[in-house]
Amino acid sequence: MSQTVDRALSILPLLAEGPANLEQVAQRLGVHKSTALRLLRTLHEHGIVYRQPDQRYRLGARLFALAQQAVENLDVREVAHPHLVELNRVCGHTVHLAVHEDDEVTYIDKVESRYPVRMYSRIGKPVAITVAAVAKLLLADLPEPERRALAERLDYPRYTARSTPGPAAFLAELATVREQGWATDLGGHEESINCVAAPVRGADGRAVAALSLSAPNVVVTREQLLDLLPLVRRTAAAVSAEYAGKPLAAPHPASPPGPLPPHPSEQGTT
Template identity: 40%
Template sequence: MSQSVKRAARIIDSIAAEPKSIARLADEFDLHRSTMFRELQALEEVGYARRRRDGTYALGFHLVALAQTSLESIDLREVAAGPLRRLHKSVGNTVHLAALMESSIVYVDKVEDANGVRMYSRIGAPVRPHCSGVGKAILANLDRPQRDAILAATDWKKYTENTITTRSKLDAELDDIAEQGFAVDDGEFEDFVNCVAVPIITRAGVVGALSVTAIRMVQDLETLTARLPLMQRTAAQIARALG
């Protein structure tokens, strides 16, 4: 890790303990005040520090929001662990759990197919929102600004013949998903894989989604959609536990 990154991390730790002035921080880190000012400016630009009215510096709101989002995703994984595994025991297929984190969607848990069929997805990896069941299930339950933020970095790559590659087509499908209460991935990322996904919606709004995934030749979408009542009960149970 570079010295500048280490120093920035230590400055964040310092102002997290209590708000401090430039002079006090400069003394603490044995830096010239102008150097410390530049360090704080850089942290302020990305929302990791903020200057208070009294001239001291405290943690920035963006950093606080990131911490809160991280805690929420941890809560989701912990709360969902039991219900997710009971769902897996009932269906046998690969079960995914994805969480909404700031302006991205991330896989936070996964239980592999009971028959040993491995899926591409990985815990901690970002979800491709335009061609995944969990991604579309979450997007369909977000307002326009939140949806825009998540899709801003989408490359709209055509992975298969069924991949949606335009915003207008995706928005039209998201309207249908919002109305019917579930999303599908009909071979949109890998043409031999399909899945059904349902959102997890608390009083605060959508926080994530869960899905059941299978190789198309083993179980098609019609077979997977028959599992929707069980999936929806599981999602509702998780949502109630989250409050």
């Protein structure tokens, strides 16, 4: 690794904490102030850092523009697809990826089951928003006022006896999903179809998509599908890590997956 590049990149986390002067930067890097100044000047010329009138440095607008451009050009479907294929290879059931836009949750990718008896779905089709596991995950991630407003304006079709009956029940289920970090649809849309799902999160911790595993109960029982939930959660975590550009710590093969971390909006609370 280039020492100069390494030192320059080490400045960015420091300035992310707030503006810093030349002496603080040099001290953090463990270099002479003249070396720190050369690095800061180069970053300043490229708009990555900005020198304030008080001679302190902060992160520059160009850095934020580049980050925004990278996010806009990052396709969660492209990142997730190989993971969906691998999940399907391991278990054989239908795998979906869905996103939430404009009060609809829509499938954006699908890997079909290898079993002859399958559920019907297609890419681009909105899901049954009040019962689908992917919808529960994505809506549970919304701020509470948005969740409540959306719950009140939705219709609640009685697809089956297990369908969500109304806003109060829906909000209660979203609260449970938000706390536990995963969701199910156990016969809520079609009595013969069960589904388990986990969220795909971006760098800010928000759910950008939801990944699900679905199967008819003539192929696998409800209990057997629930046994695959840890695999679904690990797959979603792997997609999240790649999408967010963060390393994923591999769990010990013999260890069951531990609980998910608190929801981003609840971190630091008791």
